[in-house]
Amino acid sequence: MKKTLIWVGTVIGTAAVMALAFGAMERRSTPKTISVNGECLTTAPKDKTAITLRVTTLAPTAVESVQSATKQTAGITEYLKKMPVEMQTTQFNSYEKTEWNRDEQKSVSLGIETTIAIEVSANSIETIEDVLGVFSGMKNVFSENLRMYSSPAVLQPIMEKCLGVAVENARVRANAIAAGDGMRAGKLLSVSYGTNTMDSGVPANLMRTKMVTASAMDTAMGGTIVAKDTDVSVSVNAVFEIK
Numbered sequence: 001m002k003k004t005l006i007w008v009g010t011v012i013g014t015a016a017v018m019a020l021a022f023g024a025m026e027r028r029s030t031p032k033t034i035s036v037n038g039e040c041l042t043t044a045p046k047d048k049t050a051i052t053l054r055v056t057t058l059a060p061t062a063v064e065s066v067q068s069a070t071k072q073t074a075g076i077t078e079y080l081k082k083m084p085v086e087m088q089t090t091q092f093n094s095y096e097k098t099e100w101n102r103d104e105q106k107s108v109s110l111g112i113e114t115t116i117a118i119e120v121s122a123n124s125i126e127t128i129e130d131v132l133g134v135f136s137g138m139k140n141v142f143s144e145n146l147r148m149y150s151s152p153a154v155l156q157p158i159m160e161k162c163l164g165v166a167v168e169n170a171r172v173r174a175n176a177i178a179a180g181d182g183m184r185a186g187k188l189l190s191v192s193y194g195t196n197t198m199d200s201g202v203p204a205n206l207m208r209t210k211m212v213t214a215s216a217m218d219t220a221m222g223g224t225i226v227a228k229d230t231d232v233s234v235s236v237n238a239v240f241e242i243k
């Protein structure tokens with residue numbers, strides 16, 4: 001019985017020593033770290049021009065309204081297939097349109113209004129101007145949201161490069177802080193990041209198109225669409241080992 005107790009005590013004692021040893025090793029192996037932020041600001045060229053063509057029809061019934069809008073939209077897309085453009089439907093809805101009758105003091109139905117919107121984009125602004133020229137003044141067709149933007153193909157490599165710059169910016173900050181204790185930033189342990197893009201330019205003139213509105217004419221100063229490059233920003237939170 002005594003031998004058994006001695007053996008159990010020895011095992012417990014050995015386990016305790018090993019636990020203390022592993023604990024000390026773990027404390028020694030845990031690296032000192034520093035967490036800092038880094039930023040990168042740059043721009044991306046705008047390589048695309050886009051316009052939204054909106055078809056809106058009003059009819060007594062939903063079937064008539066939808067059929068009318070769908071048929072006219074099909075005619076537009078069929079024509080656009082012959083042009084070097086990209087298309088996507090951005091809106092399709094149908095609802096009862098009403099207005100307030102002041103004489104009768106009640107809301108009256110005007111019919112069913114259906115709207116189908118198509119975004120048309122191209123590499124060339126001249127192509128979009130041609131699109132506007134073709135559909136200018138067409139019944140039930142309205143143009144809106146004329147703009148220039150940076151395509152994903154252009155943005156992605158610029159954002160990836162900017163991400164690297166933001167991380168290096170964070171490393172410089174980490175080194176500056178660690179230098180106070182006579183240390184420096186080592187291995188990058190983890191990083192999280194966020195990106196943001198913002199169009200800094202606004203279409204300033206539509207005079208070269210055939211669909212100039214009164215408001216556009218008021219702001220037009222000659223030339224064509226004027227737009228600055230897209231502002232791109234990347235921010236990171238990086239954790240470095242310091243040694």
